[in-house]
Every structure is written in structure tokens, then in C-alpha cells.
Amino acid sequence: MRLRNTLVRVGVLIACLVTAFLVPRTDAAPEASGVExxxxxxxxxxxxxxxxxxxxxxxxxxxxxxxxxxxxxxxxxxxxxxxxxxxxxxxxxxxxxxxxxxxxxxxxxxxxxxxxxxxxxxxxxxxxxxxxxxxxxxxxxxxxxxxxxxxxxxxxxxxxxxxxxxxxxxxxxxxxxxxxxxxxxxxxxxxxxxxxxxxxxxxxxxxxxxxxxxxxxxxxxxxxxxxxxxxxxxxxxxxxxxxxxxxxxxxxxxxxxxxxxxxxxxxxxxxxxxxxxxxxxxxxxxxxxxxxxxxxxxxxxxxxxxxxxxxxxxxxxxxxxxxxxxxxxxxxxxxxxxxxxxxxxxxxxxxxxxxxxxxxxxxxxxxxxxxxxxxxxxxxxxxxxGGMRLEAIVANGQHPDIPGIFWYRFTDGIRRTEIIWQFGSTAAADIIIPCGCSEARIRTWNGMLHKVVRTEAGQLLGRVEPGGIPIIVEHGPDKVQHEPLSAATGHGLGATFAQFWKTRGGLVHFGYPLTGELIEPDGRTGQARVVQYFERARFEHVADVPAGTSAVQLGRLGEMALQRAGTRWETLPRRHKGDPGCRLFPETGKQVCPPLLRWWQQHGELPRHGLPLTDAFTQNGQIVQYFERSRLEWNAKQGPASRLHLGLIGNELYGSWNRWE
Incomplete structure (x- = not known):
């Protein structure tokens, strides 16, 4: 309950410009007795x-x-x-x-x-x-x-x-x-x-x-x-x-x-x-x-x-x-x-x-x-x-090494979360996080995954943009831990998705997990959804699906990859008639043809991959086609078992080495 028209705005001036990677001194978290x-x-x-x-x-x-x-x-x-x-x-x-x-x-x-x-x-x-x-x-x-x-x-x-x-x-x-x-x-x-x-x-x-x-x-x-x-x-x-x-x-x-x-x-x-x-x-x-x-x-x-x-x-x-x-x-x-x-x-x-x-x-x-x-x-x-406590105030806007940066570190004793933002500057700031970790997850203000960064020597390099929008950096084990599928990634199959991964193609189709299960907002409604990222896909759990429909679907990574590459599929030429032996989709004006068509039909069709957003084209010696939720790749030089597969689109969109931007 507030009083109106009694407030006075005043200008705020905090000059900050960080141009080099800096590792700030960390101040230990203060404590107070009797506070829960x-x-x-x-x-x-x-x-x-x-x-x-x-x-x-x-x-x-x-x-x-x-x-x-x-x-x-x-x-x-x-x-x-x-x-x-x-x-x-x-x-x-x-x-x-x-x-x-x-x-x-x-x-x-x-x-x-x-x-x-x-x-x-x-x-x-x-x-x-x-x-x-x-x-x-x-x-x-x-x-x-x-x-x-x-x-x-x-x-x-x-x-x-x-x-x-x-x-x-x-x-x-x-x-x-x-x-x-x-x-x-x-x-x-x-x-x-x-x-x-x-x-x-x-x-x-x-x-x-x-x-x-x-x-x-x-x-x-x-x-x-x-x-x-x-x-x-x-x-x-x-x-x-x-x-x-x-x-x-x-x-x-x-x-x-x-x-x-x-x-x-x-x-x-x-x-x-x-x-x-x-x-x-x-x-x-x-x-x-x-x-x-x-x-x-x-x-x-x-x-x-x-x-x-x-x-x-x-x-x-x-x-x-x-x-x-x-x-x-x-x-x-x-x-x-x-x-x-x-x-x-x-x-x-x-x-x-x-x-x-x-x-x-x-x-x-x-x-x-x-x-x-x-x-x-x-x-x-x-x-x-949730379940964490403050470990350190790394910077409070007045740190001499990184002025204008606000940086708070929380921990539950096993995992760490860093919340970082910049206030009062128009210049991006480059920082180093001495995390002592081999991997960190960079998430945006709303919880969406931005990058999975593999680190070297336990240090993470990153850029904090001006504007005051916090970024979230998580490192340490997954919130809910499962037996890792590979020592290379250290992540296991989340309980929500294990059955789907095992029965719909497993490692060949989806690759290793890049993360554990995360909570992210649905792109349309903002409702909370459970997701997990893999080398070739993002699994999403969808509630209230019709009977007989899988509650797990693939995220729209194909569309996202095209956007990241600067391609708007809506502006590409549209077909009004399909070629012989191909299947035309009037919704997007694109067709799916052999040798991709049969594999697409046998491995989920529309519910799994979504509509085609491009026609097939040749790239780096292989046939490539983008769909809403995936990218199919066909390489004639490979053996029959591995000739056709999903592209490593998860790695390309979310994988990073040493730093994020």
C-alpha cells in the first residue's frame, strides 16, 4: 500500500568503464545471529x-x-x-x-x-x-x-x-x-x-x-x-x-x-x-x-x-x-x-x-x-x-577494479550461483570468475539457458552488458543429480526424459546431455516447464497433452539456429508444387525429399521435428535441411548406420569454451 505523488526522483551518477578482464577481491559474507x-x-x-x-x-x-x-x-x-x-x-x-x-x-x-x-x-x-x-x-x-x-x-x-x-x-x-x-x-x-x-x-x-x-x-x-x-x-x-x-x-x-x-x-x-x-x-x-x-x-x-x-x-x-x-x-x-x-x-x-x-x-x-x-x-x-545462502559480495558497484558491477555469490555448500549486473554505465564490462569449475551454465534473467561454458584452469571469462539486466551463472553439480552418461559432460538423464531418450533414438539421435533438468519459461505462455539440453536437441516437458501424445517434445532449435545465422525462413522462396517423390508442406512452402523423407517419416515426423523451414541444400559436402525442432544431415561418405543423423545443433547454439558473450 503506497502513497502517491510524494516521491522525488533525483539523478544518479556512477561512472564506470571496464575494458580489461579483471578478477576482483572477494569480501566474505557478513553474518547475523538469530536470522533465518x-x-x-x-x-x-x-x-x-x-x-x-x-x-x-x-x-x-x-x-x-x-x-x-x-x-x-x-x-x-x-x-x-x-x-x-x-x-x-x-x-x-x-x-x-x-x-x-x-x-x-x-x-x-x-x-x-x-x-x-x-x-x-x-x-x-x-x-x-x-x-x-x-x-x-x-x-x-x-x-x-x-x-x-x-x-x-x-x-x-x-x-x-x-x-x-x-x-x-x-x-x-x-x-x-x-x-x-x-x-x-x-x-x-x-x-x-x-x-x-x-x-x-x-x-x-x-x-x-x-x-x-x-x-x-x-x-x-x-x-x-x-x-x-x-x-x-x-x-x-x-x-x-x-x-x-x-x-x-x-x-x-x-x-x-x-x-x-x-x-x-x-x-x-x-x-x-x-x-x-x-x-x-x-x-x-x-x-x-x-x-x-x-x-x-x-x-x-x-x-x-x-x-x-x-x-x-x-x-x-x-x-x-x-x-x-x-x-x-x-x-x-x-x-x-x-x-x-x-x-x-x-x-x-x-x-x-x-x-x-x-x-x-x-x-x-x-x-x-x-x-x-x-x-x-x-x-x-x-x-x-532456493536453498542457498550468501557466500560473498564480490562487488557492490564501488569496487575499484570493476566500478558499476554488482556481483553476489550464493552457495548451498555444493553448488554456487552468481548473480551479476551492471548499473550506471553504457559500456560492457569483461570479468573473470575464478570458479574452480570445469563447466558453468549461463542463464538469462528469466532462467533461459544462454550458454554452457567449458572452462580452462577453473576460470570463466564473461561479458556483462550495460542496462541493469542480471545474468545468472551456475557452477557445480546439477540441482538434481543422476548417473552421468559420459565423463565428458558429467550429466545424466533427468527422470522426466530418460524413457523418451532411451526409446526414441538415444545417443545416436540426441547425443549426450549438456545440462541436467532445468526450469524455463514456455516461449508462448511463460508457464514453467522442465527442459534438458542435449548435443542435438532440447527436450521439453509439456503438461496437459492429449491422450496418446507424448508429454516430451523437442524445442524449436532448428528455427533458433536459422535466426542465429541471420536467416528468416519466412523470407525464403516458397514452393507451390512439390517435386515427384517429395512431400510438400503448404504451411511453409517447403518440401521434404529422399533420402531425408523416409528417415523423417520413420522418426517422428511433425510431432518430433516440426515443419520444414528450408528445402534441402548442400553444405560442407553433406545434404542439410532445417526443421522447426531439428536439423537433418545426410552424408553419403558415412556408413549406412550413421549416414543420416540430427545435427549437433545443441552444441552449436549453447556450447562455448572459456567464455560467454
């Missing part, structure tokens, strides 16, 4: 308030696909209890909204932990400006009943956030909390009620919002100022976990004006550490963070939103005191004044575009326009960093 970083990936889902009951199951499936570990669920007092002393309505209204029982149960059944949000003042005092004394006892009853139901009795929620952004007039003063002293009373009553209902529960401070630029009213406070005043008012011991909403009017790395010292995001965290050193240390949760992709002064393009997400998460995970980060929010919002099945899409409205999913009705998880780049960026992070 095993499940840091959260989302502000708010299913009960924002997703109708009939669509909640599909939304939870999308959360699982994204790798969400924690969800923030607001259980609004004015929605569960409509009148003083009245019953609590846990299962929603006649329109299918506010069904907290269903929302919380579905998320917990999916293995997603829930942070319960307790807020605001009661329905019977809305717009009446009551004193706190008039409803503070009722507040305690509401908190006790919610925690007793979902904590003590159902054991679904053990962490409770008390209020939301109390430092803002919009959510503090306008909801009946007129002073900091009154909010301390809210906290004390809430803590007592929470602990009475569930002694094992943990209390989280209502997330405090960062204000950039002038303070708009006397009832608004910047987050850091509010913490100082909260401590002075005796509120520091009322919560176990400190929560922030560090929204920023610019990139995470930018040094922005904040009335006092200018601050980057890491600067803000260091200032917070100094406060906690004085007042008492606590774990920190970022229970909201995000950028809106709306069209306006403070909006960012969707691709920039995705890059900011990854960079913010990585920098937050690298800070010792931060445990969890919740992106705000899961899905783009719409106006509260329109029917649920008629959402408004307004590209100029900031509040409608913080989500990772676009707003559609009905919700269709296979919709090609549903997932924004931010969703793919979030899922890629949860995939490559």
Missing part, C-alpha cells in the same frame, strides 16, 4: 480480499509455479465482523469475496507459509472519528479470535503483522490511530491477545513506509523517524520482527535524496542497523516492496520492473538482518467500484500495475498474456537461489 534465511521469498497475495473464491485455487497454482514460500494475507477486521459484538464471518460474503478460510487453507495445503495481517479499525466506526478508547477492547477481541482460529486451532498461521503502514496518515490517523503513543497501545493490546491465543506466535511490526521528498502532513512520518519515536514511546519490546516497506522512486542502487543524507537501498539498511544496535537487534522483514509498471512519472517499463525486482531481492538477501522479502503485489489491481468480472485496465493508474500478473477475467493460467516479465524474474530467482 532459508525461506526468503514472499508475496503480498491477499487472496481473501482480492481473489474471488472460485479463482483462488488457480491463483495458488500460480504462486506455487513461481516458487512462493510465504504469502501475506490481510484479514480485515471490517470484513470479518460487521457489527459490535456480532459473529465473525470467516467464509466470505454472497459475492464470493473475503473467504479467509478458503484462502488460507489453500495456501497452506500448497506448502506456502502465511503471514497474517491484522488491521484496521472496526466497521461500526468507519468515518466517525472515534477515540481509541471507544474500540481498543474490541480490537483485542478481534485479534484474539483471529489468532485463535488460524493459529491455535488450525495451526495455519504463526506469524502476525500488526497493522499496515501506521507511519502514514492514510493508514494511521485516518483509521483512528492519531498518535504514536496510541499505536503503541494498539501494539501492546495486540501482543497480549496474540500470545494469549497462541503462545508460540510471533509478532511482526506493521510495515513502515519510506517517504522520499517532503513530508506531506504533520501526521505522516518517514519510516526511520517513526522507529525512533516508537522506541521513545516504549514500543520497541511489543514486536519480535521489524517490518519495512522500502519503496523507492528509482533503481535499488540509486543514491536518492531523503531530506537528510542521500541514500541508496544498502545505505538505508546500514542506517537501520545503527538504530537496532542502539535499541536492540531484531530480524527484518520487507513485507512490501515493488515498482509499478504504469505509464506515468514514477512508472517503469515491465522489463525494468523485472530487473528491479531481482536486484532488490539479491541486495536484500545479502544484508545480514533481512530474513524475508514480500513483493507487492501478486496481481495487478483494479478499481474497488467495479464488478469483479469487469476489471478496469487503466495504464495511467499507478495502483493498478504493481503486480506480477496482469489482470484478466476469467483467470486462465495458460493465458499467454497473464505473466508479466516480473513473474518470470521472480520465478527464476526462487529456482536458482
Amino acid at each position: 534465511k532459508q525461506s526468503p521469498f514472499g508475496i503480498a497475495a491477499n487472496l481473501g480480499n482480492r481473489v474471488r473464491t472460485d479463482e483462488q485455487r488457480a491463483m495458488v497454482a500460480l504462486m506455487r509455479e513461481a516458487g512462493v514460500q510465504w504469502a501475506r494475507e490481510e484479514i480485515s477486521w471490517d470484513r470479518v465482523q460487521l457489527e459490535r459484538g456480532g459473529p465473525y464471518r470467516w467464509d466470505g460474503d454472497h459475492a464470493g469475496m473475503y473467504n479467509y478460510d478458503a484462502a488460507i487453507s489453500l495456501q497452506r495445503e500448497a506448502g506456502i507459509q502465511v503471514l497474517g495481517l491484522l488491521a484496521y479499525n472496526p466497521a461500526w466506526f468507519k468515518s466517525k472519528n472515534p477515540t481509541l478508547d471507544e474500540w481498543i477492547d474490541d480490537w483485542g477481541d478481534y485479534v484474539y479470535n483471529v489468532v485463535a482460529r488460524y493459529g491455535r486451532d488450525r495451526k495455519q498461521i504463526r506469524h502476525w503483522e500488526v497493522w499496515n503502514e501506521p507511519n502514514l496518515r492514510r493508514f494511521g490517523y485516518e483509521h483512528g490511530v492519531y498518535t504514536i503513543d496510541e499505536f503503541v497501545r494498539i501494539l501492546k493490546v495486540a501482543r497480549a491477545a496474540i500470545k494469549a491465543a497462541d503462545p508460540q506466535a510471533t509478532v511482526v511490526l506493521g510495515g513502515l513506509y519510506d517517504i522520499w521528498g517532503p513530508i506531506p502532513t504533520p501526521e505522516d512520518y518517514d519510516s526511520l523517524d517513526y522507529l525512533r519515536l516508537l522506541h521513545a514511546a516504549g514500543g520497541w519490546q511489543t514486536f519480535d520482527i521489524l517490518a519495512l516497506h522500502p519503496y523507492r522512486p528509482g533503481p535499488p542502487e540509486a543514491v536518492l535524496h531523503r531530506r537528510g543524507p542521500d541514500m541508496s537501498f544498502p545505505d538505508e539498511l546500514r542506517t537501520l542497523d545503527l538504530l537496532m544496535a542502539q535499541f536492540g537487534p531484531k530480524p527484518v522483514w520487507l513485507t512490501e516492496i515493488g515498482w509499478s509498471s504504469f505509464t506515468g512519472v514514477f512508472g517503469v517499463p515491465e522489463m525494468e520492473q523485472a530487473a528491479y525486482l531481482q536486484r532488490m531481492y539479491v541486495q536484500a538477501l545479502a544484508h545480514p538482518s533481512i530474513e524475508k522479502i514480500f513483493w507487492y503485489d501478486l496481481r495487478d489491481d483494479t478499481s474497488a467500484d467495479v464488478p469483479y468480472d469487469q476489471p478496469i485496465y487503466d495504464q495511467f493508474e499507478e495502483q493498478f500495475h504493481y503486480g506480477l500478473l496482469r489482470r484478466h477475467f476469467p483467470l486462465d493460467i495458460a493465458d499467454a498474456t497473464l505473466r508479466k516479465p516480473g513473474y518470470l524474474a521472480y520465478r527464476a530467482l526462487t529456482d536458482v537461489l
Whole structure:
């Protein structure tokens, strides 16, 4: 929940130009006692308030696909209890909204932990400006009943956030909390009620919002100022976990004006550490963070939103005191004044575009326009960093050898993942990664494989392009290990694809695996899919295929290879009539002829190889023909058993020696 029109953008100047390969000094990862970083990936889902009951199951499936570990669920007092002393309505209204029982149960059944949000003042005092004394006892009853139901009795929620952004007039003063002293009373009553209902529960401070630029009213406070005043008012011991909403009017790395010292995001965290050193240390949760992709002064393009997400998460995970980060929010919002099945899409409205999913009705998880780049960026992070911890901050933008480079190394003790990007420069930077590895996988921001690099002397050379788009470098064993087919590649057959490989041609047709199983986005819908790369093919697992159809198909590497070579098959001459003995495909205007035709017919035809994109032609003494998913090669000089085979298209597209670009 954000305040608009209070942010001030300022210019950011970081000069960097790296022209030589450099190996930076590595700073060891800092540590903080009592901080748990095993499940840091959260989302502000708010299913009960924002997703109708009939669509909640599909939304939870999308959360699982994204790798969400924690969800923030607001259980609004004015929605569960409509009148003083009245019953609590846990299962929603006649329109299918506010069904907290269903929302919380579905998320917990999916293995997603829930942070319960307790807020605001009661329905019977809305717009009446009551004193706190008039409803503070009722507040305690509401908190006790919610925690007793979902904590003590159902054991679904053990962490409770008390209020939301109390430092803002919009959510503090306008909801009946007129002073900091009154909010301390809210906290004390809430803590007592929470602990009475569930002694094992943990209390989280209502997330405090960062204000950039002038303070708009006397009832608004910047987050850091509010913490100082909260401590002075005796509120520091009322919560176990400190929560922030560090929204920023610019990139995470930018040094922005904040009335006092200018601050980057890491600067803000260091200032917070100094406060906690004085007042008492606590774990920190970022229970909201995000950028809106709306069209306006403070909006960012969707691709920039995705890059900011990854960079913010990585920098937050690298800070010792931060445990969890919740992106705000899961899905783009719409106006509260329109029917649920008629959402408004307004590209100029900031509040409608913080989500990772676009707003559609009905919700269709296979919709090609549903997932924004931010969703793919979030899922890629949860995939490559799940179960890992920070090992080192190699560079933080100010390293003298590689200025402007941000480079963080994570490990699970066996594998390593490096997240690297460049900020503030227009020149590419060349770096050396002393990985001590024989092979590394270079993946793009959305998890797609870019290169498999074989190394020499355990060093990996690479290029980091400007623009702030992170690259992902993985080295070490596969995430899920299988018996290697060859010592040369070190990779085995993934369980998803082993049977297909063995029964459809094996080594002769597909070659050795270049990777283990990976998670990548489907090229059309963005849905997560399991893939594995081989020397001659890419295997893709496709869910929900028709009966009798293989769930494994080959990726469109033939089309990709033509594109990489600068050839657009659509511009090639089209045939309108096939030659004798050949088969013409009107869809592409190409034909398949002997000696390739019979092999193509016997080894999968269209489902395996796709449509022909070129006619057969002679290249390097052999007959070659490109299909959507493969390249067939016929060499008369070879023996009959190996005369016709698939080209080494996987090696050509993804293999590299020593470096990537």
C-alpha cells in the first residue's frame, strides 16, 4: 500500500568503464545471529480480499509455479465482523469475496507459509472519528479470535503483522490511530491477545513506509523517524520482527535524496542497523516492496520492473538482518467500484500495475498474456537461489577494479550461483570468475539457458552488458543429480526424459546431455516447464497433452539456429508444387525429399521435428535441411548406420569454451 505523488526522483551518477578482464577481491559474507534465511521469498497475495473464491485455487497454482514460500494475507477486521459484538464471518460474503478460510487453507495445503495481517479499525466506526478508547477492547477481541482460529486451532498461521503502514496518515490517523503513543497501545493490546491465543506466535511490526521528498502532513512520518519515536514511546519490546516497506522512486542502487543524507537501498539498511544496535537487534522483514509498471512519472517499463525486482531481492538477501522479502503485489489491481468480472485496465493508474500478473477475467493460467516479465524474474530467482545462502559480495558497484558491477555469490555448500549486473554505465564490462569449475551454465534473467561454458584452469571469462539486466551463472553439480552418461559432460538423464531418450533414438539421435533438468519459461505462455539440453536437441516437458501424445517434445532449435545465422525462413522462396517423390508442406512452402523423407517419416515426423523451414541444400559436402525442432544431415561418405543423423545443433547454439558473450 503506497502513497502517491510524494516521491522525488533525483539523478544518479556512477561512472564506470571496464575494458580489461579483471578478477576482483572477494569480501566474505557478513553474518547475523538469530536470522533465518532459508525461506526468503514472499508475496503480498491477499487472496481473501482480492481473489474471488472460485479463482483462488488457480491463483495458488500460480504462486506455487513461481516458487512462493510465504504469502501475506490481510484479514480485515471490517470484513470479518460487521457489527459490535456480532459473529465473525470467516467464509466470505454472497459475492464470493473475503473467504479467509478458503484462502488460507489453500495456501497452506500448497506448502506456502502465511503471514497474517491484522488491521484496521472496526466497521461500526468507519468515518466517525472515534477515540481509541471507544474500540481498543474490541480490537483485542478481534485479534484474539483471529489468532485463535488460524493459529491455535488450525495451526495455519504463526506469524502476525500488526497493522499496515501506521507511519502514514492514510493508514494511521485516518483509521483512528492519531498518535504514536496510541499505536503503541494498539501494539501492546495486540501482543497480549496474540500470545494469549497462541503462545508460540510471533509478532511482526506493521510495515513502515519510506517517504522520499517532503513530508506531506504533520501526521505522516518517514519510516526511520517513526522507529525512533516508537522506541521513545516504549514500543520497541511489543514486536519480535521489524517490518519495512522500502519503496523507492528509482533503481535499488540509486543514491536518492531523503531530506537528510542521500541514500541508496544498502545505505538505508546500514542506517537501520545503527538504530537496532542502539535499541536492540531484531530480524527484518520487507513485507512490501515493488515498482509499478504504469505509464506515468514514477512508472517503469515491465522489463525494468523485472530487473528491479531481482536486484532488490539479491541486495536484500545479502544484508545480514533481512530474513524475508514480500513483493507487492501478486496481481495487478483494479478499481474497488467495479464488478469483479469487469476489471478496469487503466495504464495511467499507478495502483493498478504493481503486480506480477496482469489482470484478466476469467483467470486462465495458460493465458499467454497473464505473466508479466516480473513473474518470470521472480520465478527464476526462487529456482536458482532456493536453498542457498550468501557466500560473498564480490562487488557492490564501488569496487575499484570493476566500478558499476554488482556481483553476489550464493552457495548451498555444493553448488554456487552468481548473480551479476551492471548499473550506471553504457559500456560492457569483461570479468573473470575464478570458479574452480570445469563447466558453468549461463542463464538469462528469466532462467533461459544462454550458454554452457567449458572452462580452462577453473576460470570463466564473461561479458556483462550495460542496462541493469542480471545474468545468472551456475557452477557445480546439477540441482538434481543422476548417473552421468559420459565423463565428458558429467550429466545424466533427468527422470522426466530418460524413457523418451532411451526409446526414441538415444545417443545416436540426441547425443549426450549438456545440462541436467532445468526450469524455463514456455516461449508462448511463460508457464514453467522442465527442459534438458542435449548435443542435438532440447527436450521439453509439456503438461496437459492429449491422450496418446507424448508429454516430451523437442524445442524449436532448428528455427533458433536459422535466426542465429541471420536467416528468416519466412523470407525464403516458397514452393507451390512439390517435386515427384517429395512431400510438400503448404504451411511453409517447403518440401521434404529422399533420402531425408523416409528417415523423417520413420522418426517422428511433425510431432518430433516440426515443419520444414528450408528445402534441402548442400553444405560442407553433406545434404542439410532445417526443421522447426531439428536439423537433418545426410552424408553419403558415412556408413549406412550413421549416414543420416540430427545435427549437433545443441552444441552449436549453447556450447562455448572459456567464455560467454
